[in-house]
Amino acid sequence: MTPNQQPEATSPPAPENGLPALADWAKNPIYVQSEQAFRRALPELLKRHHRKWAAYHGDECLGIAPTQTELWERCTGRGLKPGEFTVRFISEGALDDTDELGWMTVDFERYKFDPE
């Protein structure tokens, strides 16, 4: 099988499994609330569920599971629509902003300039 033996992508595929197009979860208050609840709960979640996934709908934890997909199915199975819940991975770096800000980065906290 080679790269050329695949369907041409000439137009956007239709959304599947009832997933909506043009959704902006960031503007959905219940999604934002769910994210905030996960962030608050993360320190406790890390103690017992490290490297698992957690689903939140508003302030309610809907479950902990080993895979994201399992929780998606659980949430949509309860009638929730995408964007009304969040499924996040429980890891220590879950909330870190880890982007390099430039090609050269100087850690000013530790770097001591020596004029000599």
Next chain:
Amino acid sequence: MAVVLRDLPFFDRDTTVEIRGRRYRVFARQHVVWVSISHQGLREPSPGMPRFPAIYDSGFTRAFIIHRDQLRRFAGLDPRYLSALHTAMHPHGRHVPVRAANLWLHPNQRGERDEFSGAAPFLLEIDSGIGICDDPDDYPRLPLLGPQAFLASGLEVCIDHRKLRTNARTPRRFWFF
């Protein structure tokens, strides 16, 4: 334990990779993997899901970044079909919006970079979304895949710099003593 990438070669010279009839340059020692993008929540890949090459970059601290035009041309996806998250990436100080998506890693035919084993693609569940940049001038020539994409699956990646081969497998579940 499942082997996802088996003796996937990289090269100590520049090569090219073909996407839909157009060739793109791959620099020496860049690691090309073939991926697909889908919505989250899918247990099986879609039958017509296009696959395309990405550069595995262990220095990229996020899961995945792709330009909006590449998303359309390579993955056949309009960015608006992926839901916007409330966060953003800031690689090199630029604001890059993040959208919810998962990736699928295509197992290669052993020893071949651009041919496939025929095995089902391996789902990479992405926690923090993928970056979709729209800077007209400054963006990766090919999408970048970072180690964060392997975080949840715990995929073990072994790069042999003598043989110029990469192997990736799922972690062992049981250990025998």
